[in-house]
Amino acid sequence: MGLVQKLLTDPRIEALVKPELAVRSLLMRSRSASFATRLFWDGFDRPAYAYGVYQAAMQARMLGIGAISVAELGVASGDGLVALERIAGEVEDVTGTEIAVYGFDTGTGMPPPRDNRDLPYAWRESFYGMDEAALRARLRRSELVIGDVAETAPAFAAADRPPLGWAAVDVDYHSSTVATFPIFDADESRLLPRTLLHFDDVIGDERELHSPFAGQLAAIEGFNRSREQRKLAKVHALRHKRIVDAPWHDQLFVLHCFDHSRYGDYVYDAERELPA
């Protein structure tokens, strides 16, 4: 590969074309930038986690709910869960909302695929193994729930804990994603009126080729088809509100619980009137 070709395919060159990426990268390494500044510029290694957990904690605060749960469904070696713990601590500090952190995984990597909707051309049994002891040693505050989500999700849905405000759904398969849905069918006391969700496996690389007929997108479509009062929907035009364009804008969904008794409760400080 020639020098020019090498330069042009270096990911760092992107920061020259899109200066906001250079700002983001500086803020990711900053020790002094505020949470608000980093949130604005996506200055986190998991900006979707920071955005979602913060929005959930703010929703809870405006509703007078003192504590929420957040969860990573699909943990693997644990980098996401460790990042989530860090973000939860920062969000607690800036919002005053207490946050209980949970992580769910088989502990032994991907189970066998059920059928072609699990996209076995992209994922295989036992991918993403976990060294459970090593991960537990890294964790500071999470509850790690080991087992198939087909068994652990119904138990979590019914468990006595703060309402779920945010979750990363990162179990890859269609079948595993469907198995998490009891959490979203839970009693309203276990959910915020609008729980924010990050569905990781709706984009992927060029060979994953996601469509609404398989994988997580099909699971989401199936959820919406079979429920009247609960719907999973992307935040319309989210990217217009963000300074750094990023794939997570298309991975962020909200579970709207239209049957939640607090769905219509006002979530702003003051009246939203236009200036006279």
Ligand SMILES: C[S@@+](CC[C@H](N)C(=O)[O-])C[C@H]1O[C@@H](n2cnc3c(N)ncnc32)[C@H](O)[C@@H]1O
């Ligand atoms: C891509 S990895 C998760 C990566 C992690 N979220 C991160 O960002 O660091 C997917 C994980 O989902 C887990 N998984 C898939 N199906 C599952 C199921 N039915 N029950 C529990 N865990 C499952 C696998 O064990 C695997 O570790």
